[in-house]
Amino acid sequence: MTGQPLLVTDRLLLRPFALTDASEVQRLAGDYEVASCSLEIPYPYPDGAAEAWIAMHRPGFEKGMHVIYAVTRDGDLVGAAGLVEVNRRHGRAELGYWVARHCWGRGYATEAARAVIEYGFSVLGLHRVYAMHFSRNPASGRVMEKCGMVHEAHLREHARKWGVFEDVDVRGVLHDEWRDRCTGPAIRECRVP
Numbered sequence: 001m002t003g004q005p006l007l008v009t010d011r012l013l014l015r016p017f018a019l020t021d022a023s024e025v026q027r028l029a030g031d032y033e034v035a036s037c038s039l040e041i042p043y044p045y046p047d048g049a050a051e052a053w054i055a056m057h058r059p060g061f062e063k064g065m066h067v068i069y070a071v072t073r074d075g076d077l078v079g080a081a082g083l084v085e086v087n088r089r090h091g092r093a094e095l096g097y098w099v100a101r102h103c104w105g106r107g108y109a110t111e112a113a114r115a116v117i118e119y120g121f122s123v124l125g126l127h128r129v130y131a132m133h134f135s136r137n138p139a140s141g142r143v144m145e146k147c148g149m150v151h152e153a154h155l156r157e158h159a160r161k162w163g164v165f166e167d168v169d170v171r172g173v174l175h176d177e178w179r180d181r182c183t184g185p186a187i188r189e190c191r192v193p
Contacts, residue, residue, distance in 0.1 A: 003192045004016045004058075004061050004067060004192075005119075005123075005190045005191055005192045006189070006190070006191055006192075007069065007115045007116070007119060007187050007189075007190055008187065008188045008189035008190075008191075009111050009112070009114075009115050009186060009187060009188060010111065010188065011073060011108075011111060012071055012072065012073055012078075012108060012111055012112055012115070013072045013073075014069035014070070014071055014072070014081065014112060014115055014116070015069065015070050015072060016057060016058070016061075016068075016069065016070065017054045017057055017068065017069075017070045017080070018054070018070075019051060019054055019055070021050075021054065021070055021077055022050035022051045022054055023050070024077045025050040025053070025054070025077070025080075026045045026047070026049070026050045028077065028078075028079070028100040028101075029041050029045060029050075029080070029098055030042075030043060030044060030045025031100070031101050033101050034098055034099075034100065034101055036161070036162075037098070037133075037134060037137045037140065038098055039132075039134075039159050039161060039166075040096075041098065043162075064086055064088060065084075065085075065086055066082060066083060066084040066085070066086055066093075067082050067083050067086070067116070067119070067120075067124075068080060068081075068082035068084070069081050069082055069112070069116065071097075071099070071108060071112040073103075073108065077100075078099060078100050078103045078108055079097060079098050079099035079100055079103065079108060079109065079112065080096075080097060080098055081095075081096070081097040081109075081112035081113055081115070081116045082095075082096055082097070082116060083095060083096075083116055083119075083120050083124070083126075083129065084096055086124065086126075090127075090128075091125070091126050091127030091128060092126060092127060092128040092129070092130065093120055093124070093126055093128075093129055093130075094129075094130055094131060094132070095113060095116060095117060095120075095129050095130065095131040095144075095147075096131065097109050097112060097113050097116075097143070099112075104139075109140075109143045110143050110146045110147060111186070113131075113143055113144070113147050114146075114147050114186035115186045115187050117129050117147055117148075117173065117178065117186070118178075118185065118186040118187050119187065119190065121175050121178055121179075122187075123190070126175065127174060127175050128172055128173070128174050128175070129149075129172065129173055129178075130149075130152070130170060130171065130172035130173075131144050131149060131170070131171055131172070132155075132159075132168050132169065132170050132171075133168065133169055133171075134159075134161070134166050134167070134168060134169075135154065135166070135167035135168060135169050136166070136167070141169055141171065144171040145171070147173065148173045148177060148178055148181035149171035149172055149173045150171060150172065150173065150177075151169060151170075151171055152170045152171060152172050153169070153170040154167065154168075154169050154170075155167065155168045155169070155170065
């Protein structure tokens, strides 16, 4: 595939990030509550970090390393979702996502995550998608459960966030399990812009 496709779900459009999204990424992901739930999001969110993060998306996609989407609703950025650490040899990738705090509880994370998982299985030909979340963030675990992911491990003090060692839970789903558990397509349309 030459370009990263758009993914259209019932309520969302997942599209590649543009540099013009940088100020919104800094504002939304840089919210303390959002940043505290993610291992990789800094707080405070430094100037220039969003531009640098967005600039690495296209080269990483072209090399097959990851696919990262801006999650939008009615044209507004509401979060991000993607597959990172894509490993073709082993047929696996790690799912990651964040949603703006003012959009929590609306099902956007689940809808976006399902679309990205479906893309991983149907377009990338993956065998397994896995994800990790801080154990203190059960809402993220529920998103993963709604996507058909099963609990695989509890890793004690596995990651350090802001100087504190955090417990992490690992969940995963295999291609055949996804097909059996999926109640319908997560993506209404997948097209290259």
